[in-house]
Amino acid sequence: MAEKLNVAVIFGGVSNEHEISCLSAANVVSILDRDKYNVYVLGITRDGKWFLTDATPDQIRSGKWLDADSRNAFISPDRGVRGIYVVGGKNIKIDVAFPILHGKNGEDGAAAALLKLAGIPQVTTTMTSAACSMDKVITKILCERAGIIQAGWEMFYSSSLLKNVGGAADRIEARFDYPVFVKPVSAGSSVGVVKCSNRATLEAGLLEAARHDFKVLAEEFIDGSEVEVAVIGNSEPTASVCGQIAPSQEFYSYDSKYKDESSKLYIPAKISDDISAKVRNTAIEVFKTMECQGMARVDFFVCADGRVIFNELNTIPGFTDISMYPKLMAHSCCAGGELADRLIALALAEDRI
Template sequence: MKKLKVALLFGGRSGEHEISIVSARSVAAALDKKKYQVLPIYITKDGHWLAPDASQKVLSTDFEELIKSQSTTAIQKIEREMSKLSKTSRFSFDFKKEKIDVAFPVLHGPFGEDGTIQGLFEMMNVAYAGCGVLSSSLTMDKDMSKICFERAGLNVSDYMVVMRSELQENLNTTLLQAEKKLRYPIFVKPANMGSSVGISKAKNREELSSALEIAARYDRKIVLEKAVDAREVEVAVLGNENPIASTVGEIVPCNEFYDYEAKYVKGTSELYIPARVPKSVQEKLQKAAIEAYKATGCEGMARVDFFLERKTNRIYINEINTIPGFTSISMYPKLFAASGIDYSTLIDRLIDLALERHADKETNIV
């Protein structure tokens, strides 16, 4: 049987660059070499694409341990080596010439999860795993996704949006508006980042001012949300027109909330799969996950994150991740493993879904 040629894209111009490498290592290991010929394509932090041989060297680096160790010296050494590769191994990749059957982007955050790389695949008429252009761009923007969620009848916590230019012009006005509309504690988030990068929880004006400054480093649009006393739960979704939802997972962060450090550095957050919720609540969460998935036009895969209010079990949708983490500790593959779909089977299914969608699109007149 002829092997499918899979282009595995990772790295990218994002604050989640290293996490992307860790995810790609896991995906590469799970791809059945009897079925697939894997071409790794590493995208540097400044946007250069490296040839497969050089990309494989990057893929062989254990970034998971580097991230956990937080060894600045070790990370800088690796980055210097990667910089050398970038200068000597850049290439122009022709997907058609290489006869790529399917692209599998493992690019978290901006320039990977926001519709940009998906648009490139569409222009080249190449099948690709995961969500399309519209759903990727919609769900990447926390402001726009909340509008879609509300239109679908899903609960979102009270929020407001501010632009970086407004902070530069009159920070005090924003502080007063937030205190009046939301009250403390307040979550402050860059509108277009993932893996909790740039997110802070503010309990007073001084912390709010600092949180806004941090978020503004990552994005020109900033979302402020009223903090809900809630548990953090997640549902993985898989499919195109008829998606399925996994069992529900619960995260008990080692920090005050599930931030970047709690996810990838400390690694001591507690995960409960299935979540410790009544069956009726689990079913409501799964139903809400499918509704959110469809409301934003998702296809292929996504992880839907919720807040479950402690006192009432009221469900608030937080966000959708269209290229969820695929590391050894990531919830998306863990949730489906607990639902009877192991990692390799999950990857196979994502590739099948990509090819099915592409074949369906090819039946269009233009």
């Protein structure tokens, strides 16, 4: 039997998606096949302290993982370690890392950068691709150049919004009718996303989004259904079937994503085969344009007139019990442990950048 690989799962982190990372990591830890992998679990607290933990998936899910036996330990950037530096203990070599760190200080390229310095292959995309994909404006500019259709947008620096929110609202009103969507440029899980239906809510929304990031995006409202695709691969990525979300609230907010159980997912999406093919092809185009590796979930609006509008992509998509990425993959090619095997194989593949 082949020798087992040492896999590090890294979760938590200094991010407003910390809680979601715990939910995702609990699933990742439970699907990894113990006949193939020795699994080492590294938790990062909300204030950035690293621990190697013996927590069970339930303890990770509940956020109470520090109750379990946990030692100070972290991924060392020193390639002499090539793995986990255990404070006061023996270092552990790591063959592949599974950083499931959503949002800031992880998905934004930080995790990929650390693992690159450390010389450890990892299942998520490259540092550059992750950083560009996290920034919704850079994504828009690159995808626009590739001819991918998106909502009209305007960008503002938060510092200038604080000085002159009225000027920003004037510029938005000159271009778009209400409602207008306002969002932080580099957030996720709908944190700071506001639907604004008049001048007063627009100004309040801009200031709210500005609290979350140094750049803010205003977008024209797209009246369509939300359709998502899971993409997997390196140089020859493949797209899953399309999934569709019917949010329980006015839009797919943080609460409707994670708090109430009434948002509905339809797999496959209720769209024609033609539209589905268009969505899946565009998802692959986005994946390639953003130079993604391994995995990404690509999100769209599909309008009643058949227009397919790219919204955003996530390079470390949710792996929670209700998350689209694993559900779409399960419908299309591989579920549970097999999905983890596939992502690990891609991390170690010859065509990985």
